[in-house]
Amino acid sequence: MNKSPGAGRGPGRRPGVSDTRERILAVARRKFLAEGYQRVTMRAIAAEAGVDAALISYFFGSKSGLLVASLSLTTNPIELIGGAMRGPLDALPERILRTLLSTWDDPAYGGPLRAMLDAALTDPAVHALVKEMLEREMIERIAERIGGVGARARAGMAATQLAGLIFTRYVIGVEPIASMPIDELVTRLSPALRALLRPARG
């Protein structure tokens, strides 16, 4: 993702281009958040941003490209997970759980992330993106951090736990998970996450 929203800034940038790009991203983000990925059209975003729809294609390639770019305006899941990796290994489960829960509990982040999951079930490009993010950014990063025999398999098992927490709490809203305080979830889930990350006894 080289195209950060500020990439056009600098001595040589043409004034107007990055402003237009940022305006499109702001409209897209608000609409994806309010209406969900499926109901939003490129045409509606173009109209609201006051630009030609062809310009959106030129900047972002596709609707899923626009989704990704509009999400990176406010949140970068890669950075968040990276941050949780730092610190002592024995408290890694607690850090990962707390980072994930406080991010998704914040409507500014949770809304766009939820829109991306919705989109993953129906748009092959977004599906591939979510799969890649889970494999490369969550599982591989955890595997690198824990190391040892079967690190990738153990990290994969941890990912099932984390994905399930998100799915039940934020996507479906299953009780008693949806209304449980973050502290209680961290306390209840971290021993299991620790067991999943632990190397198998031979």
Next chain:
Amino acid sequence: MNKSPGAGRGPGRRPGVSDTRERILAVARRKFLAEGYQRVTMRAIAAEAGVDAALISYFFGSKSGLLVASLSLTTNPIELIGGAMRGPLDALPERILRTLLSTWDDPAYGGPLRAMLDAALTDPAVHALVKEMLEREMIERIAERIGGVGARARAGMAATQLAGLIFTRYVIGVEPIASMPIDELVTRLSPALRALLRPARG
């Protein structure tokens, strides 16, 4: 779900009605499985079953009603989970995992169940159904079986693990989870599931 496909059978049934109903269900099930919930229309099912679309509404009320009825033709998730509850408590995690995995690994079951999850994200009626199934049939049944302090919260935590396994393996196809043999998944996940079900130490 009183309307089982065979409910029309009996001394007083009008011949033809239950045959028509079963034909509609068979077409619906095949189409939901092949095309996913969203792309299938009531009109297309009616055309293929050779009936008037109004008859489908009469029998099943709505597209989500038809989905539920067509799923119950081949699988009853409630019965499956109920079966895993029976047997010694100390092997409950292994039984639940093996039941869930062997059901979803079977295309005849996994396809329709996956269609239901897809639908849950966009159809409020199916969303409510999935939420209710998770709360009443999975969490409450596990809570009843394990008993003790905070049984419902502990069962809820187990549900996050199980839902996450389904989401990563069957919905997104995340590796290494998607291609891992059932035996390995049961071995790797059951200690964590056991930790989630265990009463908290005071």
